[in-house]
Amino acid sequence: MRNKLTIGLFGFGCVGSGLYEILNRSGLFNASIKTIVVKNKDKKRAIPQEHFHFDKEVILNDPEINLVVELIDDAEAAYEIVTRAIRSGKHVVSANKKMIAHHLTELIDLKNQYKVSFLYEASVCGSIPVIRNLEEYYNNDTLSSVHGICNGTTNYILTRLDKEGKSFNEILEDAQRLGFAETEPTLDIDGFDAKYKLQILIAHAFGVITLPENILNIGIRNIKLQDIQYAREKGLKIKLIAASEKLDQNVIGYVAPEFVKEDSFAYDVNYEFNAVTIEAAFSDRQVFKGKGAGSFPTASAVLSDISAIQYDYGYEYRKKETTQLSYAPNFSTRIFISSTDPAKLDLIEFSEVEETFSSKDYAYKIGTVDFGKLSHALYRENPELFIAFFPESEHQFKLANTVGSEKLMAKLVG
Amino acid sequence: MRNKLTIGLFGFGCVGSGLYEILNRSGLFNASIKTIVVKNKDKKRAIPQEHFHFDKEVILNDPEINLVVELIDDAEAAYEIVTRAIRSGKHVVSANKKMIAHHLTELIDLKNQYKVSFLYEASVCGSIPVIRNLEEYYNNDTLSSVHGICNGTTNYILTRLDKEGKSFNEILEDAQRLGFAETEPTLDIDGFDAKYKLQILIAHAFGVITLPENILNIGIRNIKLQDIQYAREKGLKIKLIAASEKLDQNVIGYVAPEFVKEDSFAYDVNYEFNAVTIEAAFSDRQVFKGKGAGSFPTASAVLSDISAIQYDYGYEYRKKETTQLSYAPNFSTRIFISSTDPAKLDLIEFSEVEETFSSKDYAYKIGTVDFGKLSHALYRENPELFIAFFPESEHQFKLANTVGSEKLMAKLVG
Numbered sequence: 001m002r003n004k005l006t007i008g009l010f011g012f013g014c015v016g017s018g019l020y021e022i023l024n025r026s027g028l029f030n031a032s033i034k035t036i037v038v039k040n041k042d043k044k045r046a047i048p049q050e051h052f053h054f055d056k057e058v059i060l061n062d063p064e065i066n067l068v069v070e071l072i073d074d075a076e077a078a079y080e081i082v083t084r085a086i087r088s089g090k091h092v093v094s095a096n097k098k099m100i101a102h103h104l105t106e107l108i109d110l111k112n113q114y115k116v117s118f119l120y121e122a123s124v125c126g127s128i129p130v131i132r133n134l135e136e137y138y139n140n141d142t143l144s145s146v147h148g149i150c151n152g153t154t155n156y157i158l159t160r161l162d163k164e165g166k167s168f169n170e171i172l173e174d175a176q177r178l179g180f181a182e183t184e185p186t187l188d189i190d191g192f193d194a195k196y197k198l199q200i201l202i203a204h205a206f207g208v209i210t211l212p213e214n215i216l217n218i219g220i221r222n223i224k225l226q227d228i229q230y231a232r233e234k235g236l237k238i239k240l241i242a243a244s245e246k247l248d249q250n251v252i253g254y255v256a257p258e259f260v261k262e263d264s265f266a267y268d269v270n271y272e273f274n275a276v277t278i279e280a281a282f283s284d285r286q287v288f289k290g291k292g293a294g295s296f297p298t299a300s301a302v303l304s305d306i307s308a309i310q311y312d313y314g315y316e317y318r319k320k321e322t323t324q325l326s327y328a329p330n331f332s333t334r335i336f337i338s339s340t341d342p343a344k345l346d347l348i349e350f351s352e353v354e355e356t357f358s359s360k361d362y363a364y365k366i367g368t369v370d371f372g373k374l375s376h377a378l379y380r381e382n383p384e385l386f387i388a389f390f391p392e393s394e395h396q397f398k399l400a401n402t403v404g405s406e407k408l409m410a411k412l413v414g
Numbered sequence: 415m416r417n418k419l420t421i422g423l424f425g426f427g428c429v430g431s432g433l434y435e436i437l438n439r440s441g442l443f444n445a446s447i448k449t450i451v452v453k454n455k456d457k458k459r460a461i462p463q464e465h466f467h468f469d470k471e472v473i474l475n476d477p478e479i480n481l482v483v484e485l486i487d488d489a490e491a492a493y494e495i496v497t498r499a500i501r502s503g504k505h506v507v508s509a510n511k512k513m514i515a516h517h518l519t520e521l522i523d524l525k526n527q528y529k530v531s532f533l534y535e536a537s538v539c540g541s542i543p544v545i546r547n548l549e550e551y552y553n554n555d556t557l558s559s560v561h562g563i564c565n566g567t568t569n570y571i572l573t574r575l576d577k578e579g580k581s582f583n584e585i586l587e588d589a590q591r592l593g594f595a596e597t598e599p600t601l602d603i604d605g606f607d608a609k610y611k612l613q614i615l616i617a618h619a620f621g622v623i624t625l626p627e628n629i630l631n632i633g634i635r636n637i638k639l640q641d642i643q644y645a646r647e648k649g650l651k652i653k654l655i656a657a658s659e660k661l662d663q664n665v666i667g668y669v670a671p672e673f674v675k676e677d678s679f680a681y682d683v684n685y686e687f688n689a690v691t692i693e694a695a696f697s698d699r700q701v702f703k704g705k706g707a708g709s710f711p712t713a714s715a716v717l718s719d720i721s722a723i724q725y726d727y728g729y730e731y732r733k734k735e736t737t738q739l740s741y742a743p744n745f746s747t748r749i750f751i752s753s754t755d756p757a758k759l760d761l762i763e764f765s766e767v768e769e770t771f772s773s774k775d776y777a778y779k780i781g782t783v784d785f786g787k788l789s790h791a792l793y794r795e796n797p798e799l800f801i802a803f804f805p806e807s808e809h810q811f812k813l814a815n816t817v818g819s820e821k822l823m824a825k826l827v828g
Binding site for chain 2: 022128129132133136137280285286289290296297299301303304308311318
């Protein structure tokens with residue numbers, strides 16, 4: 001009943017090695033890893049050296065291997081492996097969000113052409129089955145928004161900032177020491193990792209494929225103790241939110257720090273946990289919470305994809321075929337900016353200012369801006385400047401003629 | 415691409431009427447309701463009287479109708495409608511947990527024989543897509559437990575008991591007045607509703623189909639102010655938990671009040687919300703949270719089932735075909751019992767007593783009992799006696815030779 005799978009595995013880090021143990025030693029699955037290809041010849045590994053190969057052709061040219069599991073870091077190498085595997089008629093499971101986000105349209109065309117499955121649940125929020133749910137369950141036309149905490153490193157740092165009163169740099173260094181942050185932390189703390197995941201979520205939520213460069217990402221590295229203090233005084237928390245909403249015939253998306261209230265799905269998601277909330281007309285909000293990264297949570301998502309391929313499952317991208325929506329980077333939103341240098345606040349043009357505060361060493365401003373006035377560069381080039389979204393309610397965005405799910409419900413049923 | 419569905423709808427309560435509005439007025443789905451059959455001829459309804467029929471044969475004998483949506487309360491009438499619809503080659507979507515729980519094996523055989531889809535996501539936890547996730551995503555062999563708050567009425571009452579310091583009867587009456595509890599509340603407050611849902615969850619989680627009478631249900635009607643007070647002093651909350659765990663080659667299940675700690679998935683699930691947590695080796699715990707009942711959440715689940723049938727989706731019950739597990743009602747557990755009459759505490763035989771407390775008007779005992787010593791009758795016939803599970807950790811059950819997911823992980827990877 002289950003297809004027998006003979007696997008070629010690229011990468012033998014913590015996820016790959018966990019997967020190897022499960023598949024080859026447990027006998028739980030009708031699948032086994034035949035060949036493992038790694039880059040580094042000298043690294044000490046948990047199983048004997050003779051299991052490893054260093055030439056990708058050993059997998060790609062082996063006709064017996066019908067599934068390639070790609071678990072390497074390098075997005076460019078992963079792209080070559082994945083496209084060549086698909087062209088060789090092999091199914092592929094990947095966890096490489098960056099590679100997928102940059103090449104999704106091409107990869108879909110390719111897997112359609114070669115009639116193989118290409119699954120990547122592990123690329124977004126580790127063990128949370130969010131892609132599968134968006135793809136299979138929320139496949140009607142009423143889905144209205146997806147909001148998530150999709151990066152465990154930043155959520156870990158923000159949780160500790162809130163609880164410990166230390167500075168961003170102190171917590172970051174400690175997180176690096178403990179293995180919760182990379183030595184080179186840019187991908188995480190500047191929101192790139194979350195953005196790649198969001199790009200994939202938007203594709204499966206709304207059927208709209210945009211390039212990562214069209215999605216604004218503002219990270220958390222400029223956060224100051226005073227910002228945390230401000231949030232605490234107001235009963236709020238600051239979380240790095242990846243969000244996408246349908247506004248009329250448009251889809252918007254962003255990754256940015258956001259002040260969240262106690263009733264937000266995000267408020268109690270702490271440390272390395274991830275959560276995604278999906279809103280659809282009539283179903284209210286669904287929250288999916290779980291571990292977003294790490295060896296086992298990621299391996300579990302890879303396992304579920306492998307298991308699905310045994311039953312001939314593949315993403316069908318039905319929404320992509322039928323959607324009338326377009327990705328639009330233009331909307332207005334309410335934000336909070338702060339700086340140790342009050343003059344920096346003038347770098348952003350507000351359409352409406354609601355509050356300003358200024359003291360000798362800290363100033364902030366709250367108000368409405370056009371989204372187009374914000375940019376990643378602005379945040380990166382001005383380390384004094386902390387930028388966060390500050391929604392009044394959970395639906396802070398405004399477009400002319402917005403039809404949100406509540407209006408739809410009122411229209412249909414009220 | 416989507417199958418066109420012509421629907422016969424049974425029942426026009428809040429769920430049915432919401433569904434009608436969405437399908438027939440929005441044009442969002444390639445599906446429309448052709449005929450509505452209701453029981454009560456005199457009830458005032460939101461749409462003109464000519465839309466209604468009162469004879470089920472109008473739907474069952476109409477060859478043009480290819481999908482029956484059954485949204486009535488009466489389990490026996492629902493059974494007849496659903497089985498006759500399947501035998502007429504019609505797909506069926508149902509929300510009738512009681513009917514499904516009592517007849518699941520037969521219904522599966524029948525839908526296989528007639529090669530139709532029979533879906534019932536709306537029967538368990540409203541808008542939370544838990545059946546679909548168990549069926550499709552957690553289809554590997556590593557799933558180890560499912561715990562849920564599956565009944566909104568009792569969760570609403572327990573939340574208010576915790577916050578307001580009023581008695582159970584006061585809160586129940588208020589809940590009835592506000593529409594959060596039925597006039598006849600037994601199904602909810604004695605745990606039957608949660609038990610039917612649990613029976614369905616067990617089938618899709620573990621492939622094991624047992625009858626509802628094999629699952630112990632202990633409700634919340636005997637809860638006293640002192641019990642709430644006790645929980646508060648210990649930093650705990652009391653929640654009605656429906657749970658199933660794999661213990662070696664057995665599956666156990668129960669519905670009972672349970673003291674939960676702050677780190678439990680259940681602690682912050684309040685009022686009418688539902689949540690389910692699924693534990694699988696390697697994925698840690700996944701939590702799914704959402705609205706469990708009510709017109710729109712339930713209609714949203716029905717909609718997703720309708721949408722899935724348009725794409726020829728059906729539950730495949732793969733685990734049922736391959737499972738080596740059996741349902742076992744025998745295990746030992748740690749419980750808390752209390753009574754206004756200390757003598758009543760002797761009604762339950764403990765294998766080990768850890769704590770006893772006694773005062774003039776309140777006594778309690780904490781310790782280990784064999785599950786077989788507990789019964790629904792014991793709780794129903796002794797209104798002074800409050801019985802709750804009181805786990806030391808999240809895995810409180812013991813069987814000889816237990817292989818839990820942690821051990822499995824340790825064995826495989828450690």
